[in-house]
Amino acid sequence: MIGLVVNPVAGLGGSVGLKGTDGLVEQARALGAVPHAHERAALALRQLPPDLPIACAGGDMGETSMLLAGREPTLVVGAAIDGTQSTAADTCAAVAALAAAGVELILFAGGDGTARDVCSTVGDTIVALGIPAGVKIQSATFAQSPRAAGELAAAWYVGRRRERVAEVVDLDDSGMAHGRVGPRLYGALRVPLGPGLVAGTKSPSNDEDQATVSGIADRVAERTQGTTLLLGCGTTLAAVGAALGLQTSLLGVDLVRNGAVVVHDGSEAELLAALTDDGADIVVTPIGGQGFVLGRGNQQLSPAVLRRAGIGRLTVVATPAKLAALGGRPLLVDTGDEATDSELRGWHKLVTGYDEETIYRVE
Amino acid sequence: MTAQFQQARWNEPLLSDIGTPGERGFIPSAPEAEIVARVPDTLSGIPASFQRAEPPRLPEVAQPQLMRHFMRLSQETMGNDVAVDFGLGTCTMKYSPKVNEHLVRLPEVSGLHPLQHVDTVQGILEILWRLEQMLCAISGLDRFTLQPPSGSAAVYTNASIVRAYHRSRGEGEQRNEIISSIFSHPCDQSGPYSAGYKIVQLYPGPNGYPEVDALKAALSDRTAGIVITNPEDTGIYNPHIKEFTRLVHEAGGLCVYDQANANGMMGIARAKEAGFDLCHFNMHKTFSSPHNGMGPAMGASGVREDLVRFLPAPVVEKRGDRFELDWNRPDSIGKIRSFVGNAQIAVRSYSWILALGPDGIREVAETAVLNANYLAALLREVPGMSQPFPTSNTPLEQFRWSLEGFKEETGVGSSDLSRNLSDYGLQPVFTSHHPYLVPEPITPEPAESFSKDDLDTFGNAFLDIARRAQADPDDVINGPYNNACRRIDAAALDDPDRWVPSSRAERTRNRTPVKGD
Known part of the structure; x- marks a missing residue:
């Protein structure tokens, strides 16, 4: 029925x-x-x-x-x-x-x-x-x-x-x-x-491809094995968690270290407290059709958290379907701190498949 | 304007479901007694494990029924000899002159065997060699192989040559990335990927082609090369292409030009002058051999002088007045396919180029570009039709435009409008490769062989369908009406459980298997 x-x-x-x-x-x-x-x-x-x-x-x-x-x-x-x-x-x-x-x-x-x-x-x-x-x-x-x-x-x-x-x-x-x-x-x-x-997404061909999602997840999991990892929200990043053999949160930000979830769906303060001088790889994906990767829906990844982890260690992942849905518009950051945003702006190498990266502009 | 086409509609069963057991289309005479005496048992030399216990379940059908079966199927298809067929942009459905079909049916061509001694095939070797010289002249590159049996195989060939080049310099491991662009043909990514490369994609900038700065961000000491089309699938030409090739060279990479479809360029601009080290042509897209429905084709791969040693073996060499096959190529990437290339395709393309000459080749490109721009002017009248990169330069031989506005207004999308073209005796128009960066896309490519009348017919039909959709969306969503079939179940295309690649698979999946399966 x-x-x-x-x-x-x-x-x-x-x-x-x-x-x-x-x-x-x-x-x-x-x-x-x-x-x-x-x-x-x-x-x-x-x-x-x-x-x-x-x-x-x-x-x-x-x-x-x-x-x-x-x-x-x-x-x-x-x-x-x-x-x-x-x-x-x-x-x-x-x-x-x-x-x-x-x-x-x-x-x-x-x-x-x-x-x-x-x-x-x-x-x-x-x-x-x-x-x-x-x-x-x-x-x-x-x-x-x-x-x-x-x-x-x-x-x-x-x-x-x-x-x-x-x-x-x-x-x-x-x-x-x-x-x-x-x-x-x-x-x-x-x-x-x-x-x-x-x-x-706007087009019939842009249906999210599950094989692409698992390809992205496997690549990120391989790349971040053994590092401390800040994992943002979304189904693609939940798939990364699964590829690491972990149950990570769908809606929140997690901190993963030594193959275990140290902070599950953490607040800004909890993430800051768990970060060490070694920093962390930060992995995020755009949420919704506007292309925000930071500053909307994941405010826990605050300028302070990003700096403590290392701004240069940000990886954006996205399925080609999500990028296509942007219709040529850039990805966006709005962390609330202009200095942080300006460091993040520019061309990023996105992980868009297991063996595929995409050069895309973040503004 | 009224629809003017009515296709045959047969309720034709599968070949395996017609005929009766024991029915035969042809019964060969029994071998003569003398032969039977000399070869008493033809099967004894074949090991038992290679022999079938049961005969294969081939269709058992008499000739007239068989003939009717295939004639009926042919009546239910569209094609260049039935319909105005320029909808399939990026693939170039140009006309293939019938005289070339007569040539390839001559016994001197149709009777060739690839294992003949070179002394007995001097004619076809000369044609292959001369065709190669023509492609060198058109591209500016130094040598070509005609071995790859398709455009994608040619891209794979070129990616393999790029790999061999870097290996020869001790950088094979380090340089593991190929840069491409999302509007290049998808084989420009899948070919290098199959050759073991990681792919770095470039997205279009505001003018529709990738930005120089994006390329700079992609380049590194891991860059093996770039594999792109230009103009891309959108028909938009990247005017910074020389800057692209310069930057890739500066980073230590090679530049590979996908010229499968060279219809907007040939005779006007060449790969060499744009700074490319390798390129390829699809004989069926550019040089008029038929597409052959995934059948034997030819993707000719060309390279500059210092990469010649990597070409697949054998290559045809002219020594004095004689043509030979050079197999002794220690640096070759090996073979992409057996032998030197599909002879019949080579003959058709050679004949086509010879008939046109250099001026004719240029005129083909100019006519193709003129046709595309004339058609664009007609389709601009469709309400809600938009040009996705309005600031871009004039499209060359094809264009990708969007019916997003039309869909928003009527609920009728580009694939609905396209499907209805067949009611007018026109081939439906191609939408786009995936993913759809341009929403509700169409990509027509009226190559040089279509007349102004053909273009007007197409433009008027498109406008008529758009008017019908505005008046009654369901009228168009439910069409076409005059075809062998109307709408197919697209969900099946994505479901391996519903694919049936052979009659044996069909029997195995849907019925109880029988002996011989």
């Missing part, structure tokens, strides 16, 4: 020029925003075979889209929710109810905020796929279009079920107060694997 949950207010903000909808629903409505998440979800539903069983959340969180698509739900979980009243908590509750009902794949219509809610509720225990309906779509958990979402879900359901791990990225609201808004990694979902369908 496939489960459907729709964030009925997704995309509201964008239609009236807001940067998102999270916490801004009333403001968006006041500006005249009209919801369209139902239609986008219905478009995806129309791609599913007619006999495929579908469970959905009640009211505007699923049933309405089913009706629009002319589909009879196999099962409705939870009470009918009025779209004008729906909150993130409702999304989480609906996802939990669908999981409890035993769905094998959760289709969720929304944006990055919705992906976060799904991720925080089920993590990678159930396969999930986003129908793009929100304002912000930076996460690689969404199909390229509602139609593509339906096609990919159907192909996964009836075919050989292959999946990959995809990052959930959203704006980091904690930096808001300091004016340093940027993407942050919030976790990872297991999404159906199919060429040309999962977006997160």
Whole structure:
């Protein structure tokens, strides 16, 4: 059975020029925003075979889209929710109810905020796929279009079920107060694997290639064997940890020494305390579509930590898909310290495969 | 404009599924008694372990059914003799004159065997030698090998020569990096990679080609060389190419020019003057031999004087009036493939170059560039079509543009638009090699052999499809309508579990294996 949950207010903000909808629903409505998440979800539903069983959340969180698509739900979980009243908590509750009902794949219509809610509720225990309906779509958990979402879900359901791990990225609201808004990694979902369908990047050929990720991981692991290592966040760097035989954190910064994780998901202070005069190799990867490698989502790697480790020992790794998604824009650093940033700017030799490096500009 | 093409649509089974057991297409006469008497048992000389217990399960089909089968399949394909076929940019689908097909079917060519004594093949050796002289003149380099059977094999050959060169200087271990660019043909990375090199990639700068400073950042004492195309896949020419080759030489590396597709350049500019030490040409992309569907091809690798000793053996040498094969090449990288090159490809290319002469070769390049720029002017009218590097110079023989704006507006992408071209009797247009740096890309390459009418037909069809997509996106997303098949399941292309490379694999995977499998 496939489960459907729709964030009925997704995309509201964008239609009236807001940067998102999270916490801004009333403001968006006041500006005249009209919801369209139902239609986008219905478009995806129309791609599913007619006999495929579908469970959905009640009211505007699923049933309405089913009706629009002319589909009879196999099962409705939870009470009918009025779209004008729906909150993130409702999304989480609906996802939990669908999981409890035993769905094998959760289709969720929304944006990055919705992906976060799904991720925080089920993590990678159930396969999930986003129908793009929100304002912000930076996460690689969404199909390229509602139609593509339906096609990919159907192909996964009836075919050989292959999946990959995809990052959930959203704006980091904690930096808001300091004016340093940027993407942050919030976790990872297991999404159906199919060429040309999962977006997160702009093109069908730029699907993250698992073989490339393990190639990068093996190369970095070989190169840093025996050194002290500061490992940033993201699935690519989690793969580096795995290649070293370690369980490192997906969302945080780890310090690895003598083949063991010394600091797991450490704060700036913890990392500083664990660093010695020998410094450390620093390995980071861009998070989200803007190309930030330092200063967004990994502020623990502060100017002080970078200096203590050795600024010249920074290695940026990236899959060619991630670089392609930048559309020629440079990678970015914004550590908050101009002197540090200016030392980091310039041409870097990125690790982009087991035996492949890429010369790329950091600004 | 209305679609004007209707392709045959046959529900044709696999060859292994037609015919009946015992059916034969041809029954040879029994050997004569005298032969049977002299060779009583032909199998006795073959060890038992090499002999099949069961005969192979070959198709059992009579000739008329077999003929129909392949004719039907041919009716379900597109190609240069059926459709205007210039969509496949970077591959150059130019016309191959039929007169050259007559030449290669002459018994003097078709009856050749590569193991004949050189005294009996002076003619083809002379053609190989003369073709080599022509390629030297076109590139400015000193010697060529015609041995590599494809463009990628030629890149591998050149990477192997680069390695042999550094080894001969005691730097083989240290210099283990080859620099390339992401818009070069992917074999410029995979060829050196197969030869054991690490690859250092350059991304395009704001004008679409790599920046000199990026190259400087890539160079080190580990640099073995650079392997690039110019113009790259985008059709954009890097005007700093001499600075590139100078810097690579200064760092101790060699410069390898991928001129597989030399259609924008030949007769106008040469590898030598741009500072390259090696280059290669694809005979099918540039010199009009057919593509042959992954079949026998020729990638000619050329080198400057001091690298000649590394060329694969044998090479054709002219001694007096006589042509010989020189196998005694102690510094050679060895053989890339047996013998001296595909004779039929050489004959076609030799004939093509001879028919054109130096002025004609130049005119080919000029016409190819003119055609590309005329087509670009037509396609500029497509709403939402954009040129990804607007500040770049005029494209040469091909161009990679983006339909990202169109996709955002209509939800219809470049591959959807492209697919529908076949409804108009046109070959679909190539999108891009991977990864897609240019979103929603198209890469057409109207080589010299297409007329202004062909270009107009293509441009009008593209505009018509775009208009249809604006009016009704689903109309185009669901197309084409007049072809043997409409949309294929792209997911299968990425799933080894669903590939079936042979009828035996198909039987093994999908059915119970039978004896003889």
